[in-house]
Structure formats: C-alpha cells, structure tokens
Amino acid sequence: MNRRTTALAAVAVLSAAGLALAGCAQPNAKPTSSEAPQLPLVGWTPVPASSLQQGGTLNLAALSSGTDEGNWNINTTQGANVPVVDITAPLMGAPLKATKDGAVEVDPNYAESVELTSKSPETIDVKLNQKAVWEDGSPLTAKDYQATYAALSGKNTKFNIASSAGFDQVSSFEVVSDYEFKIVFNEPYADWQALIGTAAVPAEIASDPAKWASFTTKPLPSSGPFIMSKIDNNAKIYTETPNPKWWGDTPKLDAINWTVTGQDSQAQAFANNELNAVEAQDVDTYTAALKKSGAKALSSGGVTYSQVTFNGLQAPLDDVNVRKAISQSIDRELIAKTANEPLGVKATTDGNWIFMPGQKGYVDTVDKLLPYNLDAAKKLLTDSGWANADGKWTKDGKELKLSVIVPQGTKSNELRAQQIQSSLKKIDIPVTLDEVPSADYFTNIMAGKYEMATFGWQGTLFPISSSESLFYPAGKPGGNGQNFAYVTDEKLGDLWKQANSELDPAKRLKIADQINDVIAGFVPFLPIYPYPNVFVVDGNLANYGPATFMSTDWTQVGFTK
Known part of the structure; x- marks a missing residue:
C-alpha cells in the first residue's frame, strides 16, 4: 500500500509502490536477464477530445476510501493516503499543476496568473479565475486560500494536518480582492510553488478545526469537474458525475465509479468487465489482467518507492543498532529484481531518503553508510549486548524476534514482507507476518500498533521540502505528521530550515x-x-493511465469512438 498527498506535495501508498504502492513479485520469481526498456514520463498516447465519445462510465478500483482511512480531507494525517487522493482528484484543482516533464504551470481553470513579484522579501502574487466556484455555486475566493493556508501553517495545533511544510514559513497573507492574494515568506523559501499547487478548502471549513476533521464519511465540497453524487459506505462504491457548476471544458464521461477492491481481486474484476483499468502492482495481477481481450499494458516512470519502516518506540526497535542491523541484512537488490523485472521494467534499488534514482542530487547513501553486509549486521547486534546461541539472538533473557504488519488482500505488501522475512532469517532473526484488514492497516501504523511495516511513499516535484514531515519532528502515535517511526535527530530541524x-x-x-x-x-x-x-x-480507454509527474485531466478522460 502507499501513502501520498498531491502531485505537488508528499503521500503514503498501500501496495507495492511507495505510499502509492506497487506490488512485489512472488519471492521465488525469477528475475529476467534481458535489459528492460527505459520508461516514458507518460504511459499513454494523448487522444484529442474530438475522437472521444460523449458519455460512458469509467469503473476504477481503490484499495480503500476516506471512510476506511478515517478522513476524506487529504490535508489530514488520515486522508493523506494515495487511494483517498486518487478518488478525490476529479473533485479538485489548484492554481498550479504539474506538466509532463515535471515543470509547473498555471492551471487556467483556477488562476489567471501566479508570479514571484519580489525576492526580498519573497512575495508571490496570485490572481484567481473569477469563474471558479464551489459545487453549490458560491465563488472560490482568496479568503478560501487564506483560511486553508492558515490551517496548514500548524500555528493552530487544533488542526489535524499531515504536514505544515512551507505554510509555516508564510509571514503574511494579504487578501488584495476577492480574486487576488499575496503571500510573503519569513525568509526565502525555495519550494514556494508547492503551496500554490495545493487545492483550497472552503473558508467556512478551513477556519474551524472541528469541521476540518469532520469529513469522515464523505468528501469535501467539490471545486473540480466532477462532484461526488452517490456514496455507499456499506458497499464501498463511490460515484462521481459531471459538476453542473463546472466552468471549464465539459467532461467526456457520464460518471466515474470507484469501488474499494482488494489488490488480489482486481484482475478478476477487470476480466469480468467490472473495471476498465487496474494498476498492476504485482506480476500475478499484470499477467492475469493482460489475458482480457483488447487489454493493453501502459507504463511510465514513477516517484514512488518501497521501504520498510521501524517503530522506534517498540523494543527491540527502540535500539538504533537493531534498526541498523536489520537494514544491513535486507537484500534490497534481490527484492528490486524480483518485484520489477517480471513486469518488464528495469530494476534498481533506492538508497536515498529524499531523491529518487535519476533525480539530480541522488546519492546512494544507504549503500555508502548501511550496505548489505550480514557480518556487519551481526556485529551491531553483538555491540548492543545481543548474544547468538543455537541460532537465536537473546538479551536479558528475551529473544530477538520481529513482526511485519500486512494489509489483507494486498499481495504486493505481503510478498515484500515475505522477502524481508527471508532476508532476516539469514542472520537468525525470525519475522512473523501480522495480517490485518486493509482498512485498519494505516490506522494501526498511525496509532503505533506495529513493529515493522512495508508500504510505499510517493514522492513529489519538491522532494526536499515535502519529505521533511516523514523524518522531523518525531511526533507521537495518534498525533499529526507522517513520521511513523516516531524517532528523529534534532539536527534535522536546522538542516531542513537551511535547505x-x-x-x-x-x-x-x-x-x-x-x-x-x-x-x-x-x-x-x-x-x-x-x-x-x-x-x-481496456483498449478503448483514452487519456488515463500511468504518468511520472503529470496529473490526469479528468475532462479529457473517455472512450474512443
């Protein structure tokens, strides 16, 4: 499973990919020896609107809903989850959007212009599209952004927020008029565009901590081309239809149906024409889905990465040497090959906590400081007072054994957990798989009710600023933020401020x-x-699929004539 926020800010994913998890292959899958192709930035070939039929229903799957996760507001700790972001994407937009190659441009549906008007002090001027309205027809104004930015600043601790990165650096917010605002930063802030790429929340909601956190069974009001027209939290089916108040290009689709479906059931649902697309996060889903008549595989590069999180408050993982020993015992290269190469994709490991391989600034810090080395791992355990006798590590009469929390029905997580289990067995650390209902997975992690968890984090266009909340501050179970290890190093506060x-x-x-x-x-x-x-x-589905950076234009998604 994966966790993530928006295209311009960070999120967790459930499944094989980051916190938009991609899946792992079977532990005994054979990596292919052929060189896999380099992946494009966008996986589909654009089809002009004139070649699309007007109408049709798009049926998609999600691993969970906002109701399952505990909130539909993607700015909250519970809502900052890839499935919730995916479902709500057709319902919102922002003044800036990501382009195909990872640049940022003004979205004319929401803004006329976004300008950096001064570097000292750093000042941003935003002129809004005066046609933009909420789903009830009331105007989307500067006051909505003002209230949203204030809520996300973290200054009022009553607001449940996933991250305050950047918003906490805004020294003043000036409402110039209903449709223009200026923000001034305390000091230069390099990733200022990430803030302008955040969708607004109605001021009435964003000014009240109770209302902000109250969207536990339904989404926030829409400001996008679709509205949530039907909610069935029992059947876990969510229907979106064109927004009658929408001021932009008319959507091609009559409806989008999202059904919460376990990863292990999605290929069959696709074969039964219950779904028009599936994200192939494991080799079984990939091969089974391709058997459907007319189906086609699409692929692109991504910004999501898999990882294993250690609960630093739970013994024995509260010992940094144990965490380091585990890290040096996990065969990342083998896991990467068995997960990705069966999908026809070149496999590589990720050894950096901020940048993805290929991004400028990427250095394999893990290989430099925590390389795969079983002897070094054993020495770390010995240095911490653990003794190995008869194939067991013990200390003060307690055996060193661990567990990995796994969401039911999400094969990619389970397979990666099995591979971690296999790696640690080589240094005599037994690992059990703690299987929980998918809807409880992140709830348990956020509550600190786990030892190890392997899910995905989805990166962003602004990896330095957006990754801060994953590591600093430490936070606590049940609190705000996205540091689910609940440990930190106080030096990070000053370093991130500098960065x-x-x-x-x-x-x-x-x-x-x-x-x-x-x-x-x-x-x-x-x-x-x-x-x-x-x-x-499906072969007739157009303008929808995988992309590295670019967000889906939901007005252009449809079926070919």
Missing part, C-alpha cells in the same frame, strides 16, 4: 546530502526500490 531557504541549487543539494547522512544515523526506515507505474487498461 528550504537556500535558493542556490548546488548549495541546497549539499545540505540535502547532509540530511541523508543524519537520517542514516538513526534509520527510521529503509528505502528499498523505486516503483514503476504499470497499468493494464
């Missing part, structure tokens, strides 16, 4: 490298490999 205010790219990358070294020193989680985006879709 976020440094406008020189080269200097900023050096600070990011220091941050990675500090994280390796207390290892809250271990990155394993980046996920490819692989979808299998």
Whole structure:
C-alpha cells in the first residue's frame, strides 16, 4: 500500500509502490536477464477530445476510501493516503499543476496568473479565475486560500494536518480582492510553488478545526469537474458525475465509479468487465489482467518507492543498532529484481531518503553508510549486548524476534514482507507476518500498533521540502505528521530550515546530502526500490493511465469512438 498527498506535495501508498504502492513479485520469481526498456514520463498516447465519445462510465478500483482511512480531507494525517487522493482528484484543482516533464504551470481553470513579484522579501502574487466556484455555486475566493493556508501553517495545533511544510514559513497573507492574494515568506523559501499547487478548502471549513476533521464519511465540497453524487459506505462504491457548476471544458464521461477492491481481486474484476483499468502492482495481477481481450499494458516512470519502516518506540526497535542491523541484512537488490523485472521494467534499488534514482542530487547513501553486509549486521547486534546461541539472538533473557504488519488482500505488501522475512532469517532473526484488514492497516501504523511495516511513499516535484514531515519532528502515535517511526535527530530541524531557504541549487543539494547522512544515523526506515507505474487498461480507454509527474485531466478522460 502507499501513502501520498498531491502531485505537488508528499503521500503514503498501500501496495507495492511507495505510499502509492506497487506490488512485489512472488519471492521465488525469477528475475529476467534481458535489459528492460527505459520508461516514458507518460504511459499513454494523448487522444484529442474530438475522437472521444460523449458519455460512458469509467469503473476504477481503490484499495480503500476516506471512510476506511478515517478522513476524506487529504490535508489530514488520515486522508493523506494515495487511494483517498486518487478518488478525490476529479473533485479538485489548484492554481498550479504539474506538466509532463515535471515543470509547473498555471492551471487556467483556477488562476489567471501566479508570479514571484519580489525576492526580498519573497512575495508571490496570485490572481484567481473569477469563474471558479464551489459545487453549490458560491465563488472560490482568496479568503478560501487564506483560511486553508492558515490551517496548514500548524500555528493552530487544533488542526489535524499531515504536514505544515512551507505554510509555516508564510509571514503574511494579504487578501488584495476577492480574486487576488499575496503571500510573503519569513525568509526565502525555495519550494514556494508547492503551496500554490495545493487545492483550497472552503473558508467556512478551513477556519474551524472541528469541521476540518469532520469529513469522515464523505468528501469535501467539490471545486473540480466532477462532484461526488452517490456514496455507499456499506458497499464501498463511490460515484462521481459531471459538476453542473463546472466552468471549464465539459467532461467526456457520464460518471466515474470507484469501488474499494482488494489488490488480489482486481484482475478478476477487470476480466469480468467490472473495471476498465487496474494498476498492476504485482506480476500475478499484470499477467492475469493482460489475458482480457483488447487489454493493453501502459507504463511510465514513477516517484514512488518501497521501504520498510521501524517503530522506534517498540523494543527491540527502540535500539538504533537493531534498526541498523536489520537494514544491513535486507537484500534490497534481490527484492528490486524480483518485484520489477517480471513486469518488464528495469530494476534498481533506492538508497536515498529524499531523491529518487535519476533525480539530480541522488546519492546512494544507504549503500555508502548501511550496505548489505550480514557480518556487519551481526556485529551491531553483538555491540548492543545481543548474544547468538543455537541460532537465536537473546538479551536479558528475551529473544530477538520481529513482526511485519500486512494489509489483507494486498499481495504486493505481503510478498515484500515475505522477502524481508527471508532476508532476516539469514542472520537468525525470525519475522512473523501480522495480517490485518486493509482498512485498519494505516490506522494501526498511525496509532503505533506495529513493529515493522512495508508500504510505499510517493514522492513529489519538491522532494526536499515535502519529505521533511516523514523524518522531523518525531511526533507521537495518534498525533499529526507522517513520521511513523516516531524517532528523529534534532539536527534535522536546522538542516531542513537551511535547505528550504537556500535558493542556490548546488548549495541546497549539499545540505540535502547532509540530511541523508543524519537520517542514516538513526534509520527510521529503509528505502528499498523505486516503483514503476504499470497499468493494464481496456483498449478503448483514452487519456488515463500511468504518468511520472503529470496529473490526469479528468475532462479529457473517455472512450474512443
């Protein structure tokens, strides 16, 4: 499973890919020897609107809903989850959007212009599209953004927020008019565009902590091309239809149906024409889905990565040497090969806590400071007072044994957990799989009710600022933030402050490298490999599928004539 926020900000994913998890192959799957192709930035070939039929229902699957996770507000700790973000994506938008190649541009549906008008102090001027309205027809104004930014600043601790990154640096928010606002930063903030890429929440909701956190059974009001028209929390089916108040291009689809479906059931649902597309996060889903007549596989690069998180509050994982020993015992290269190569994708490991392989600034810090080395792992355990006798590690009369929490019906998580289990068996650490209902998976993790968890984190266009909440501050179970290891190093606070205010790219990358070294020193989680985006879709489905950066334009998704 995966966790994530928006295209411009960070999220967790359930399944094989990051916190938009991609799946692992079977532990005994044979990696292919042929060189896999490089992946494109967008997996589908664009089809013009004139070639699409008007109408039709798109049926998609999600691993969970906002009701399952505990909130539909994607700005909250519970809602900052890939499935929730996916379902609500057709219901919202923002002044900035991501392009095919990872750049950022103004979305004319929401803004006329976004300009950096001053560097000292750093000032951003946003002129909004005056046609933009909420689903009830009331205007989407500067006051909605003002209230949203204030809620996300973290200054009022009563607001449940996943991250305050960047919003906590805004020194003033000026409402110039109903349709124009200016924000001024305390000091230079390099990733200011991430803030402008955040969708607004109605001011009435964003100014009240209770209302902000109250969307436990239904989504926030829509400001996008679709509205949530039917909610069945019992059957877990969510229907979106075109927004009658929408001011942009007319959507091609009559409806989008999202059905909460376990990963192990999606290929069969696709074969039965209950779904028009599936995300192939494991080799079984991939091969089974492709058997459907007319089905086609689409793939792109991704920004999601798999990892294993250690609960730093639970003994024996409260000992940093135990966390390091586990990290040096996990065969990341083998896991990457067995997960990705059967999907026709070149496999590589991920050894950085901020950047993905191929991104500027990427350094394999894990290989440098925590390389796969079973002898080094054993020495770390011995140094911490553990003794190995008869194939068991013991200390003070207690045996060293661990568990990995696994969501039911999500094969990719289970298979990766099995591979971690197999790796740790080589140094005599037994690992059991703690299977829980999918809907309880992240709930348990956020409550600290686990020892190890392997899910995906989905990265963003702004990896330095958006990743901060994963590591700093430490946080606590049941609290805000996304640090589910609940441990940190206080040096990170100052380092991230330096990185976020440094406008020189080269200097900023050096600070990011220091941050990675500090994280390796207390290892809250271990990155394993980046996920490819692989979808299998019906042959007549157009303008929908995998993309590295670009968000889906839901007005252009449809079926060919």
